Amino acid sequence: MKMTAAKALLQCLKEQGIDVVFGYPGGSILPVYDALCDFPEIRHVLVRHEQGAVHAADGYARVTGKVGVCMATSGPGATNLVTGIANAYMDSVPLVVITGQVATTMVGTDAFQEVDITGITIPVTKHNYLVKNANEIPLAVKRAFHIASTGRPGPVLIDLPKNVLQEEITYTNPTDLKLLGYRPTYKGHRSQILNARDLIMKAKRPLIYAGGGVVSSDGAKSLKKLAETISAPVVTTLMGIGSFPGDHRLALGMVGLHGTKYANKAVTECDLLIALGVRFDDRVAVDFKSFAPNAKIIHVDIDPAEIGKNVRVNVPLVGNVSTVIESILENLNNKQEDEWLELIEEWKAAYPLRYEAGVELKPQFVIETIRELTNGEAILVTDVGQNQMWAAQYYKAKGPRTFISSGGLGTMGFGFPAAIGAKIGSPEKDVILITGDGGFQMNMQEFGTAMEQGLSIKIIIINNSSLGMVRQLQKFYCDGRYSAISFHKNPDFVKFAGVYDALGLRVREPGELRGALEQALSTDGPVIVDCIISEEENVFPMVLSGRPLNEPIEG
Amino acid sequence: MRHILAVLVENNPGVLTRVAGLFSRRGYNIDSLSVGRTEHPNVSRMTIVVEGDDLVLEQVTKQLHKLVDVIKINDITSEEYVDRELVLVKVGADPAVRGEIIQIVDIFRARIVDIGQRTLIIECTGDEGKISAVIESLKPFGIKELVRTGKIAMLRGHKFTSLNEFKEEE
Structure with missing residues (x-):
């Protein structure tokens, strides 16, 4: 079939089952937008800034498990995507990013809106392509989707020069990917699975440490089965929230810098750490040498490079986390170590998450109330900073893909556009954004996008008129010399919603909260709930720099 | 210890940048790197001499393997060559x-x-x-x-x- 390369590109997207693309047009990518007129089955979500497009595609991918697709023009359009690409790379989110490029005859001449985006994105993509031959577009797209969605997922960028997009080609659906150097391992090594089972049966204090890999391998059910079979308590990373029901009797919540004290104590005192789809990140392990000092470690991950990178392990298991858990579960007997579980219960009782409820509106109370009103059935999207940590601690997400947060890169401004993608990916669910006044202002231009697309997103601004997490760092590490953390002139967020003809509500006192949230949840369209809290509020527990993981300060 | 890695890569534009960038980005030291075509027109071979202990080499090898263009890596240091x-x-x-x-x-x-x-x-x-x-x-x-x-x-x-x-x- 003869068609322009731009049409062939969209035909490829269609064949990949893509029905929504987030993007922003421009000169070099004009041929694609022209062809889009002939593909009404592909919904294009026009954002207000390219960063919004890539974060939205990211949120969409995290919620649906499908590949998120976004596109932008060359030059500034492409560079505006870079933060979002890096964000997806750090959190292993499958994206296909399409950028326009100046004509091949102009490449390398510093042409108008020319930038070497494949060069720029090498360190933050799983792979990328600059396609100079129009006939290679179908193969490049097919490879891109394959690479993005298999193995350890990640973003793949395809850069398409304008004249290449305009060429007429004979479209054929390629059958052979011809990727000589790309073959992920899915099944765990047989003898290591036996070793893992052996360690599990011998352990007196087993603990599961679950991360994003459990979610992305759709392994939540397997994880629950494993935990219940061996009665092992489960700590999760930020990325692993939702991989195990937050209200389960074996759930210990989040581990790490702002994790629960009992989760961190469990890590320090366990004799077997079953690490599933995690990477012993420095926000969790804090000090690699003293992490889980008494434990043998089983590490399951699909990326061989993560195994042994930060921490030495006893049983390395490369493979799909879900598949490997199922293999371990074969012939695994039930067991229960009562002494260990009793100790855990003691810690849970002695060191609960707590805050002082009083006359002031507390952010923890806001999250708890949302949990209660939604019964944990909503998709909670967070921004980055204190709001994120309170959400992580108090929401106790029930299922996978219901807690969406920027983990590895910690990208402020991620929350709102990601919530847009999440709502488009999962329209039947309530989508609630927990954000701060800082992070929201980084991408609040997307309110227009949300209105235009008719997206019922509930935006909860935890508003302390300052950069709370930075303030907290300065309080503890700079002797309270506060520098550049106060917003003396914030917009009135209620009025801000008003200018888009949307509902805005303000909550100053605990008594006003429930009513406002109920009103927000029952209103169609985007709603802002501006929750005013004290700037003095800190996130506890907090493991201070250089201190052991199991000795956080608790406020 | 110095290791000699024989690395087969797909002969795509930018493959040298990907490999060299990986080394600098992750802080590995290249002693020398030479690259040229092989008997297969689509495959190039790099000989990379890299300094590091076993842990570093394990990471270098694993990270190189993550590059889609890298087909095969052989640490030949301990063999007869x-x-x-x-x-x-x-x-x-x-x-x-x-x-x-x-x-x-x-x-x-x-x-x-x-x-x-x-x-x-x-x-x-x-x-x-x-x-x-x-x-x-x-x-x-x-x-x-x-x-x-x-x-x-x-x-x-x-x-x-x-x-x-x-x-x-x-």
């Missing part, structure tokens, strides 16, 4: 000392590949030790210019780092 470098040296060579230089060239089984009025270009191949020895011997005559390739290496006997073997494995 042949390695070679090539050097071109331009030395000052007044008629009075030419005889002496030619003697040195003969001893090392090197070759003179250019004769100028006051200079000679000497070509020498060999392992690292021999190349260094040649350079040392020529220093007294005044080295005007020197260029040397990185190391290339190949396993001895019936052991391969090639695409054919890779296909047989499957």
Whole structure:
């Protein structure tokens, strides 16, 4: 079939089952937008800034498990995507990013809106392509989707020069990917699975440490089965929230810098750490040498490079986390170590998450109330900073893909556009954004996008008129010399919603909260709930720099 | 410890940038890197000499493997192998000392590949030790210019780092 390369590109997207693309047009990518007129089955979500497009595609991918697709023009359009690409790379989110490029005859001449985006994105993509031959577009797209969605997922960028997009080609659906150097391992090594089972049966204090890999391998059910079979308590990373029901009797919540004290104590005192789809990140392990000092470690991950990178392990298991858990579960007997579980219960009782409820509106109370009103059935999207940590601690997400947060890169401004993608990916669910006044202002231009697309997103601004997490760092590490953390002139967020003809509500006192949230949840369209809290509020527990993981300060 | 990695890569534009960028980005030290085509037109072979302990090498290898263009990696350091470098040296060579230089060239089984009025270009191949020895011997005559390739290496006997073997494995 003869068609322009731009049409062939969209035909490829269609064949990949893509029905929504987030993007922003421009000169070099004009041929694609022209062809889009002939593909009404592909919904294009026009954002207000390219960063919004890539974060939205990211949120969409995290919620649906499908590949998120976004596109932008060359030059500034492409560079505006870079933060979002890096964000997806750090959190292993499958994206296909399409950028326009100046004509091949102009490449390398510093042409108008020319930038070497494949060069720029090498360190933050799983792979990328600059396609100079129009006939290679179908193969490049097919490879891109394959690479993005298999193995350890990640973003793949395809850069398409304008004249290449305009060429007429004979479209054929390629059958052979011809990727000589790309073959992920899915099944765990047989003898290591036996070793893992052996360690599990011998352990007196087993603990599961679950991360994003459990979610992305759709392994939540397997994880629950494993935990219940061996009665092992489960700590999760930020990325692993939702991989195990937050209200389960074996759930210990989040581990790490702002994790629960009992989760961190469990890590320090366990004799077997079953690490599933995690990477012993420095926000969790804090000090690699003293992490889980008494434990043998089983590490399951699909990326061989993560195994042994930060921490030495006893049983390395490369493979799909879900598949490997199922293999371990074969012939695994039930067991229960009562002494260990009793100790855990003691810690849970002695060191609960707590805050002082009083006359002031507390952010923890806001999250708890949302949990209660939604019964944990909503998709909670967070921004980055204190709001994120309170959400992580108090929401106790029930299922996978219901807690969406920027983990590895910690990208402020991620929350709102990601919530847009999440709502488009999962329209039947309530989508609630927990954000701060800082992070929201980084991408609040997307309110227009949300209105235009008719997206019922509930935006909860935890508003302390300052950069709370930075303030907290300065309080503890700079002797309270506060520098550049106060917003003396914030917009009135209620009025801000008003200018888009949307509902805005303000909550100053605990008594006003429930009513406002109920009103927000029952209103169609985007709603802002501006929750005013004290700037003095800190996130506890907090493991201070250089201190052991199991000795956080608790406020 | 120094390791010699034989790396087969798909001969795509940017593959050298991807590999070199990986080393600098992750803080690994490359001693030398040489790259050229193989018997397969679509496959290039890199010989990378890298400094590091076993842990570093494990990471280098695993991270290299994550590059989609990297097909195969062989750390040949602990095996029997042949390695070679090539050097071109331009030395000052007044008629009075030419005889002496030619003697040195003969001893090392090197070759003179250019004769100028006051200079000679000497070509020498060999392992690292021999190349260094040649350079040392020529220093007294005044080295005007020197260029040397990185190391290339190949396993001895019936052991391969090639695409054919890779296909047989499957």
